[in-house]
Amino acid sequence: MSKELIRLKDVTQVFDGETVLKDVNIYFNDSEFLTLLGPSGCGKTTMLRIIGGFQTPTSGDVFFDGVRINDVPPYRRQVNTVFQKYALFPHLNVYDNVAFGLRIPKEAPDGSREKIKLSKEEIDRRVREMLEVVSLKGFEHRSIASLSGGQQQRVAIARALVNRPKVLLLDEPLGALDMRLRKDMQQELKRIQQRLGITFINVTHDQEEALAMSDTVVVINEGVIQQIGTPEDIYNEPKNAFVADFIGESNIVDGIMRADRVVEIFNRRFTCLDSGFEKDEPVDVVIRPEDVDIVSEAEGQLRGVVTSVTFKGVHYDTIVDFYGFKWLIQTTDYCPVDSHIGIKIDPDGFHVMKKSKYSGMFGDYSSYSEEYDEINDPTILDEEEAEGAEDED
Numbered sequence: 001m002s003k004e005l006i007r008l009k010d011v012t013q014v015f016d017g018e019t020v021l022k023d024v025n026i027y028f029n030d031s032e033f034l035t036l037l038g039p040s041g042c043g044k045t046t047m048l049r050i051i052g053g054f055q056t057p058t059s060g061d062v063f064f065d066g067v068r069i070n071d072v073p074p075y076r077r078q079v080n081t082v083f084q085k086y087a088l089f090p091h092l093n094v095y096d097n098v099a100f101g102l103r104i105p106k107e108a109p110d111g112s113r114e115k116i117k118l119s120k121e122e123i124d125r126r127v128r129e130m131l132e133v134v135s136l137k138g139f140e141h142r143s144i145a146s147l148s149g150g151q152q153q154r155v156a157i158a159r160a161l162v163n164r165p166k167v168l169l170l171d172e173p174l175g176a177l178d179m180r181l182r183k184d185m186q187q188e189l190k191r192i193q194q195r196l197g198i199t200f201i202n203v204t205h206d207q208e209e210a211l212a213m214s215d216t217v218v219v220i221n222e223g224v225i226q227q228i229g230t231p232e233d234i235y236n237e238p239k240n241a242f243v244a245d246f247i248g249e250s251n252i253v254d255g256i257m258r259a260d261r262v263v264e265i266f267n268r269r270f271t272c273l274d275s276g277f278e279k280d281e282p283v284d285v286v287i288r289p290e291d292v293d294i295v296s297e298a299e300g301q302l303r304g305v306v307t308s309v310t311f312k313g314v315h316y317d318t319i320v321d322f323y324g325f326k327w328l329i330q331t332t333d334y335c336p337v338d339s340h341i342g343i344k345i346d347p348d349g350f351h352v353m354k355k356s357k358y359s360g361m362f363g364d365y366s367s368y369s370e371e372y373d374e375i376n377d378p379t380i381l382d383e384e385e386a387e388g389a390e391d392e393d
């Protein structure tokens with residue numbers, strides 16, 4: 001069973017009158033790979049700096065293993081950080097970069113004035129062990145300048161891990177690497193974390209990276225945690241329109257919950273899996289582009305006209321106009337521009353969310369249009385369509 005290691009309780013950070021983190025409550029488990037995900041400026045680095053002890057929050061508390069550590073300085077926390085600009089010592093070789101932290105005498109845990117100094121043998125053992133963990137065995141004597149970006153990043157990780165922290169903080173560690181190397185290093189980081197069994201708290205604004213690497217993803221916007229969950233939760237059950245839009249591509253439309261498991265969009269009722277809303281509660285409905293099946297017009301639950309098709313290799317990005325609302329559909333079926341098509345969506349293709357301050361802000365393919373009022377008027381549906389709508393119950 002994983003146990004709680006770090007907790008932020010009601011943490012608020014204000015800089016120059018601006019609230020950068022607002023009432024943050026979150027815990028981080030032992031041996032967990034957790035990613036803080038959010039757009040630039042949302043407060044990710046600030047949260048890491050608070051955990052690392054480089055920043056004291058304006059209000060709220062930080063706990064480590066149940067003990068309040070607000071006033072504990074960084075070097076006495078069992079936490080190490082890999083910064084985006086990883087600042088290796090250019091004049092030292094790989095070995096000495098990694099060994100650097102071990103050669104500094106440490107305060108004894110009991111706070112006595114006697115400092116702990118590791119033996120040469122112990123330092124050597126630890127450095128070699130860490131270089132092996134990050135797959136840099138044999139690179140001991142190489143100069144930093146002779147290493148690739150990915151190799152330098154590995155040195156930075158080894159240097160941060162060699163002190164055996166319980167938590168490793170990673171602030172966009174892969175940001176400087178090119179796409180291919182990024183993907184390799186994602187796998188590598190995950191492997192290192194699993195092998196060492198310690199907690200990694202990673203920061204990124206790349207949603208794919210967050211989904212690929214993490215046990216837990218924390219989505220943040222404007223200093224407020226929007227959702228915490230597994231990658232699957234975050235993708236499949238976004239809490240609000242911000243999360244739905246930020247994680248993957250989505251069609252976000254206005255809907256009304258008519259009853260448990262009955263959602264109405266475009267004046268038609270569909271079976272969904274969501275329940276627990278008020279009767280007739282206005283909601284946001286997310287439909288992922290890959291959850292829409294294109295069928296013949298006659299078979300369709302909704303009908304529309306294809307306005308653009310882009311070949312993407314695995315699928316076609318097909319934009320379909322439904323009564324003035326543009327949806328993105330990803331399909332392996334080729335439907336040329338101007339074709340009239342029908343679509344079908346299975347009950348698990350609807351993700352119903354509470355209205356939030358983000359409602360109506362996102363969804364390039366579902367934005368408000370003049371036709372909105374028309375489709376809200378049932379009289380514009382022809383009789384056959386109206387009957388179809390009744391059948392959806």
Ligand SMILES: Nc1ncnc2c1ncn2[C@@H]1O[C@H](COP(=O)(O)OP(=O)(O)OP(=O)(O)O)[C@@H](O)[C@H]1O
Pocket residue numbers: 015016020038039040041042043044045046047205
């Ligand atoms: N020491 C500081 N003094 C004043 N403002 C600060 C300070 N540190 C951060 N900020 C502000 O706080 C906000 C959040 O910054 P932060 O660095 O946490 O964002 P971020 O999510 O890490 O963004 P990015 O993805 O661009 O790195 C920003 O508006 C930033 O300008």
Ligand SMILES: [Mg+2]
Pocket residue numbers: 044045046171
């Ligand atoms: Mg940052």
